[in-house]
Amino acid sequence: MQEHINLNEWRERALGFEQATNKVVLGLEKQVRALTIAIFSRGHVLLEGDVGVGKTTLLKAASRLLGGSYQRIEGAIDLMPGDFLYHAYIDQNGQPAVAPGPLLRHEENLAVFFFNEINRARPQAHSLLLRLMAERSVNAFNRDYSFPHLTVFADRNRLEREETFELPAAARDRFFMEISVFAPDDKELQRDLMFSTRFHDADALINTLEQGLVPYDQLNAVSEVIQETVRAELALQDYAVNLWRALRNPVEAGVEIEDVDVSRLVAGGASPRGMAMLMRAARTRAWLEGRDYLTPDDIRAVFQDTVGHRVFFTPAYELRRDQIAPALLESVLNKTPAP
Numbered sequence: 179m180q181e182h183i184n185l186n187e188w189r190e191r192a193l194g195f196e197q198a199t200n201k202v203v204l205g206l207e208k209q210v211r212a213l214t215i216a217i218f219s220r221g222h223v224l225l226e227g228d229v230g231v232g233k234t235t236l237l238k239a240a241s242r243l244l245g246g247s248y249q250r251i252e253g254a255i256d257l258m259p260g261d262f263l264y265h266a267y268i269d270q271n272g273q274p275a276v277a278p279g280p281l282l283r284h285e286e287n288l289a290v291f292f293f294n295e296i297n298r299a300r301p302q303a304h305s306l307l308l309r310l311m312a313e314r315s316v317n318a319f320n321r322d323y324s325f326p327h328l329t330v331f332a333d334r335n336r337l338e339r340e341e342t343f344e345l346p347a348a349a350r351d352r353f354f355m356e357i358s359v360f361a362p363d364d365k366e367l368q369r370d371l372m373f374s375t376r377f378h379d380a381d382a383l384i385n386t387l388e389q390g391l392v393p394y395d396q397l398n399a400v401s402e403v404i405q406e407t408v409r410a411e412l413a414l415q416d417y418a419v420n421l422w423r424a425l426r427n428p429v430e431a432g433v434e435i436e437d438v439d440v441s442r443l444v445a446g447g448a449s450p451r452g453m454a455m456l457m458r459a460a461r462t463r464a465w466l467e468g469r470d471y472l473t474p475d476d477i478r479a480v481f482q483d484t485v486g487h488r489v490f491f492t493p494a495y496e497l498r499r500d501q502i503a504p505a506l507l508e509s510v511l512n513k514t515p516a517p
Contacts, residue, residue: 248501265278288325
């Protein structure tokens with residue numbers, strides 16, 4: 179199948195995906211580009227932001243444009259792994275019965291699984307995500323279920339802390355990107371969102387999008403060709419490795435952050451898997467820009483979204499992650515010479 183993939187035609191589809199999505203969520207062009215990169219890199223996405231800023235609308239719009247089957251589960255304090263897999267009920271004869279849960283209803287035709295308010299679920303529920311995102315499969319009813327084309331979307335409300343749980347480091351690392359979503363600052367966009375009635379019914383707005391504009395079941399093959407086609411010259415490879423080394427040892431790289439003892443900041447993270455994901459994202463970004471080679475700008479453009487959630491701080495600094503992580507990444511980029 180890869181022999182018949184025309185990357186120029188697929189780039190037009192990808193840009194059409196971006197254009198269509200930007201019609202239903204205003205002022206989120208940067209986030210839409212990041213989401214597009216993740217989808218064409220075959221990665222899972224976690225959105226975080228305030229209440230009502232368009233996280234769910236953005237993910238539902240992407241799901242419609244991908245086509246295929248879509249399932250959603252709500253994060254709750256009593257959610258358990260079994261709730262993903264089966265639903266127990268009493269049938270019309272008064273007998274106990276079991277039906278497939280949201281994850282198993284469509285099997286290999288499942289294109290998008292959306293975990294809403296993921297931080298409201300306990301770590302036991304998060305544990306199921308590890309295999310699902312890493313292997314795109316789960317075990318239930320004495321058999322393995324495979325989801326070869328699956329993309330996991332999740333969102334997290336950053337405001338409320340009561341009855342919420344932080345994602346374990348292993349679960350966060352499985353997300354290809356963690357994307358922050360904010361309300362637009364532009365006055366005219368704010369006016370449109372307040373007074374244009376088309377934005378008042380999100381479901382009706384999403385239904386105006388072309389379903390399956392980017393066929394979900396062809397993305398695996400397209401992504402493989404993108405990764406094989408976009409090349410990285412030796413100087414660019416050295417640059418990427420130096421960024422990794424600076425993340426692992428920011429003191430040696432000369433990183434300084436106000437009110438932070440950098441020598442005691444980083445507890446772990448920036449793993450080989452995480453840095454490999456950075457390069458996948460950079461290659462996809464280069465392809466979207468119409469190039470078959472990487473530049474430092476490709477890496478810089480995806481650095482925050484792909485690496486920020488994969489660097490883990492010591493307990494003294496973890497509570498200030500929202501302020502410290504961007505400062506660390508920016509300093510690493512500034513301290514590492516680009517070719």
